[in-house]
Amino acid sequence: MDEQNRNLILATALSFLVILVWFWLFPPEEPVEPVAGDTATEQLDPAVPTATTNEATSETVAPTASEAAEAPRVAVETGEFTGSVSLQGARIDDLSLTNYRQTIEPNSDIVRLLKPVGENDAYSAVFGWTGDADVVPNDETIWTLSEGETLTPDTPITLTWDNGQGQVFTTKISVDETFMFTYEQSVANAAEATFSSRPYGLLRRHSEPDNLKNFFILHEGLVRMADGELTEVDYDDVVDFGRSADEAKVDVSENGWIGWTDHYWMTTLIPDQSAPFTANVRYFESRDIYQAEAIMPQQDVASGASATVTTRLFAGAKEWEAIREYQNDESVDGFIDSIDWGWFFFLTKPIFALLHWLNAVIGNMGWAIIALTVILKAIVLPLAYKSYVSMARMKELQPEMEALKEKHGEDRTAMQQGMMKLYKEKKVNPAAGCLPILIQIPIFFSLYKVIFVTIELRHAPWFGWIRDLSAPDPSTIFNLFGILPWDALPQDSFLSLIFIGILPILLGISMWLQQKLNPAPTDPTQQMIFAWMPWVFMFMLGSFASGLVIYWIANNTITFIQQYAIMRSHGAKPDVFGNIKSGFNKKKEAEAAKDK
Structure with a gap:
């Protein structure tokens, strides 16, 4: 092999070596343990303002002093999950993945994905309606279990709440065999006047995850699909991202979803893919809370009529086969891109x-x-x-x-x-x-x-x-x-x-x-x-x-x-x-x- 050939090979190899040296010198940062009194563990005080950096969607529910762990609960049992649904806020805030453990040891703890307020890394999915708290259910509302005893793939549960002003709200929750929950939010209007409100779902994280990798090759943070356009924002950048209403709030005409993704786990709100909705992300600086929201179209319900809006919630492991099935068989557009395939996606996907x-x-x-x-x-x-x-x-x-x-x-x-x-x-x-x-x-x-x-x-x-x-x-x-x-x-x-x-x-x-x-x-x-x-x-x-x-x-x-x-x-x-x-x-x- 001649000198010119060797020089070209050497240059290529050394370029590759530089990248490896970078990996070695700048490895992923170790996660920082929260100190006492950190916002990740303290409860939210209603007397303290929870001003948002994006006032464009102030109609949605801001964090409050809810202690869902003490509210009545309904057990969740599937082949993939164990946990419970809190009747406060119709929220899922207690969910563990039974087929995944923290380490390779057989007696290791199973992975816990969602946790109620009061625990470190509190993380929940909450559903409600926009408007005055005495008229519509929100994350403080205590629902009544009217149907079902345990949420399983074969037995959905139904929650109801009567505001005493002519409207009765119903939330039916079902779950499939893998990682998808379905929320059917309904309102029946018995009052004389037309009732108007917008149903919503939100994903609320208290502080960044403890196990954050912070590695440039991996995306962890916001993931959003809006009309075929994928947006990924790391947790570090969500704070600044949320200050721009034009970036944080997106009106989706169809085919969209929004949520939080970690290394191996993800929660995602998936509204009706044929209907418009508003996808919004907010950061509450005073309490270090990251919030992803899906706000559905306004429902104008005439006297004697009712309306129902269906929203799905993916909460679980980012298994390629399951996510691909949701995309191909259940019309969740571009859902496979919730996995971070990187710049070489045209190679990583087929590989x-x-x-x-x-x-x-x-x-x-x-x-x-x-x-x-x-x-x-x-x-x-x-x-x-x-x-x-x-x-x-x-x-x-x-x-x-x-x-x-x-x-x-x-x-x-x-x-x-x-x-x-x-x-x-x-x-x-x-x-x-x-x-x-x-x-x-x-x-x-x-x-x-x-x-x-x-x-x-x-x-x-x-x-x-x-x-x-x-x-x-x-x-x-x-x-x-x-x-x-x-x-x-x-x-x-x-x-x-x-x-x-x-x-x-x-x-x-x-x-x-x-x-x-x-x-x-x-x-x-x-x-x-x-x-x-x-x-x-x-x-x-x-x-x-x-x-x-x-x-x-x-x-x-x-x-x-x-x-x-x-x-x-x-x-x-x-x-x-x-x-x-x-x-x-x-x-x-x-x-x-x-x-x-």
């Missing part, structure tokens, strides 16, 4: 779809990642073939390159001109060898995004000690991979970047062997950089998700086999062991020269 299918066929996500790697390498094989053929031809030109070097000596200009002439005569493209590297960089980042973002890899085991493909390799040379009696270092320790596991070591070896398909560059600087690169990558990728490291090892192994076979088929004979031996000899010669 994950293929990975999901492979996992369903194989039954193990680790082996599915390896199978995915094989398929991706097969897809890019035509380009890789041309690249490796070009590299084989470059090796054939090595004697003539050496002759040019001897002829022109230190005259770099003449050397370059001679090389260009030689390439043209032999019809060799020196840049062709970079194509596989250039292609696999976006694939690498797309797969990194998929592994980091999607819940399907959370706590997914491979075999042996790899019990969570979304987490770094837990083995470590600190305790000789479990042989020594002391515990391994925690993953959040700085020393864990040094005392790496088995998979990162295999990654470094696979990169090193791949390098040995070609002789080391003659330039001492390039030779040193290439010599250190596998081991630098080994430590850099040591803290990455195990699934990503598995992909990289498989990719290196397949690349080695492909390149070796293709070069052999075109007459070039890669001397891997000879290059290894030569590398050690050069190192000894350099050390001897240094001693002299």
Whole structure:
């Protein structure tokens, strides 16, 4: 491989290395624990103003001093949920996901998604009607359970409230087998005058989540679809976002939804997709409350008439299959985009779809990642073939390159001109060898995004000690991979970047062997950089998700086999062991020269 080709490969590899160094130097911030008296845990005092930064929708309910935990409750039991609905505000503020645990340990606590006011990270979904509190139900209203005893997929519940002024309000709540609640908000008007009000649903979070990742590759915060346009605003930016009525408040003509998304969990209000509504986000600075609202059209109910508005609430895990089903089969437009696919969405979406299918066929996500790697390498094989053929031809030109070097000596200009002439005569493209590297960089980042973002890899085991493909390799040379009696270092320790596991070591070896398909560059600087690169990558990728490291090892192994076979088929004979031996000899010669 000539100097120009090596420089191009080196530049590409170093660019990739810079990004990895950035990951290492600027990891996700650790969540800050709330201090005593923080707004995340204190109850809201009605005597303290709760002024909003966006007065455009002041008709909606602002946070009040509700203590829903003490109100009567109705149990919620499904295959996915356990929790309860509070009769105060017809709110869902107690919801746990029975199929997800906090850690990989079997006795770990299940994930709790929604919590009532008074608990840390209070988080609730509230439904009501706009207007005076003595006329319409709001988040303070105590409803009466008129039908049902426990909310299950087979048994909905019905809540009623009579304002004593001629209007009777009814809220029927049902839930499906996965993560979708349905609220049917009705009003029957027995008064002589026409009754007018707007039903609403809101999602209220007390402070940012404790487990916020704050990682630039992941979106956490507001997610909103309005007439086909997706808006994502991080929690840090919601404060400023909410000050602009033009940005915070959007009138949606059809096909929209609004909610809060975290790493793996999400709550989303989904009004009737064929009807207009107002999607609004507000931040209450005095109480550090984030509020997403869906305000439905005004209902003008004549005397003796009634009106019903249906709103759905998604509350649960961001499972791709479930979300896709809601989008395709239940007409929730663009719902699959609630998963953060990133800039390379045109790659991440099909890559994950293929990975999901492979996992369903194989039954193990680790082996599915390896199978995915094989398929991706097969897809890019035509380009890789041309690249490796070009590299084989470059090796054939090595004697003539050496002759040019001897002829022109230190005259770099003449050397370059001679090389260009030689390439043209032999019809060799020196840049062709970079194509596989250039292609696999976006694939690498797309797969990194998929592994980091999607819940399907959370706590997914491979075999042996790899019990969570979304987490770094837990083995470590600190305790000789479990042989020594002391515990391994925690993953959040700085020393864990040094005392790496088995998979990162295999990654470094696979990169090193791949390098040995070609002789080391003659330039001492390039030779040193290439010599250190596998081991630098080994430590850099040591803290990455195990699934990503598995992909990289498989990719290196397949690349080695492909390149070796293709070069052999075109007459070039890669001397891997000879290059290894030569590398050690050069190192000894350099050390001897240094001693002299």
